[in-house]
Amino acid sequence: MSDLALSKACTALDPIQHMLSTDVGIGLKPEHFKEILQFLPELGFFEIHAENYMVDGGPLHFYLSKIREHYPLSIHGVGLSIGAQAPVDEAHLDRLNLLLNRYQPELFSEHLAWSTHQGHYLNDLLPVPYTQQSLKHICEQVDHVQTRLGRRMLLENPATYVEFDNSDMTEEVFITEIIKTTGCGLLIDINNVYVSCINHHRDPLGYIQALPLTAVGEIHLAGFATDQDSDGSPLLIDSHDSEVAAPVWNLYQKALQLMGPRPTLLERDGNVPGLAVLHEEAKQAKVFLMIQAEQQLRSPYA
Amino acid sequence: MHNAFNESLLNPDAAIPKGLACWNQTDCYERFSVYRNNVMSSLINVLAGNFPVIEQLVGQRFFRAMAKEYVMQCPPDVPMMVKYGRSFAKFIHDFPPARSIPYLEDIAKLEFAIQESRHAADVQPIQLSKLINLIEDQNKLNSTGLLLAPSTQLLNSAFPLASIWFAHQPQAEIQLNTIALDQAENVLLTRPQLDVDIHRIDLGMAKFINSLLKGLSVTQAAELASEFSFEPVAAIQRLIKQNAIVDLIDLPFKGAML
């Protein structure tokens, strides 16, 4: 991990090894707490949704603390609403800060999206128009978040279903500019790339090639659902309720060839299967990561 | 843009926002519907997760329709979904189609209280030696209150709310059709360790705990409780065993009783 803030966070935790670029993690689900502690499956890390743990005490913190003793951790926010009109909610930043200080995760990420408006929380990751104005606003927000939390954040590319008339740059350019301006990292969600590119009739690999891949600190993989728009064109939905689809595995391998191995998370939020099933899927990602790591060893100047 | 999204997302009958674009020049309606459905159905699912007994009582179809009305009227105001639904009980009370079930509001209160108790702050229970010191001088009981764990909650209802709740649990040993609806129940929630325990308690114990929660002295609480049938040994023992007593509170001296 190249980032100074993250390295510092890691050294503060002696029993936990640093996260490796070939590590594969899965989303931590309460239904798996006991099984994880009993069998300590060979997984690189766990990822939690920050908002689920913004409670004072009880079983969630009990189990997370126990699991944290054995595994590296990624904290993934879903409610910060960086793309909202209003400035980021300071109370929510305080809650995030508390959680990050308590668990000292190796990774922290949030979304290029919005979910709050005039005191309402809409519980979905809503799209942002890509204009100079919104770029300036979002850069300020990311900057503020990183300053307040005293750490670098990873920004995740969204899955989107509509675009905006007034957008004057592509998502790739927009994200690249944010990374350049704020120094934040990139959480590249390969499923989101695929879903959005199919939905907007673009080339997924071209999208990935246009991003500053050296900034990638984590990869997400997930399953999607297939629907149709009013015209009968495919409309893919980022449903997280099934296994990773073949074209997404394919894109993942190509992305690894472009950027080298990166910590990879399997996301499953709906129809959550048993731990063993998720572990098997994680092993598949691990194989691809190891192949890539080996190739890099053979040709270090490639 | 944000305003238009906000309004369209929370009102399924509203027009979709202007200024949307799609590569194939369609009307974007189906595409925007994905967001609308994500918002509405995910929030309805959150309510179903936070109020599982309410959903069983009214049936899934009615629950989802009622929850939709609630989401439209009272969308969440914080991003922690475990906290969504604080006003659901009140909404149910004011919702005419649910009036045929008079106890529904109280069950909603109970379900939300269970959730709050489960996630309340962790505290160390009081050391027994501290309690023993307390009773060595009888007068101390007059000027000492008990700080109860934040997971402690008390509900009273004109209905047998805990019995109805129990009857909906997976290994329920109560048949719904055997519950007398006119039985009032007092319910105490505690969280001795990780799981919430639900106790039906008598009126005396309820009064005792309620008085302690209000910050009254042990003596005052017992005095008020003894206006009803009250077993102090059972009540105190229950609180100790449930890890519900956290500390003693020194109160201004109120004079000895009786």
Next chain:
Amino acid sequence: MTTINKKLTSASLAMAFGTAISLAALSGTAVAAEGAMEKCYGVALAGQNDCKAGPGTSCAGSSTKDYQGNAWSLVPEGTCVQVESPTSATGFGQLNEFTEVNS
């Protein structure tokens, strides 16, 4: 365990405390002796915040299906229909411990 009505004294209260403390100390840790009926058993502990798309979106044409019902024209039809039926006097099963509820 005696029920004390309107004649609770500091001395008897202190004594009640003493008895309760020794009983609690004897029975060991907190959760040991509570009746099963009081346990909040089997209540799923789920994380409520996801970043997935909601269910109902996953099959074609379903994007508005999930919240179409009009509550104003529906009647509750779940287990509540069982509650309304007349009650047998002995029907509380394992609840005998709590029959003093309405004292």
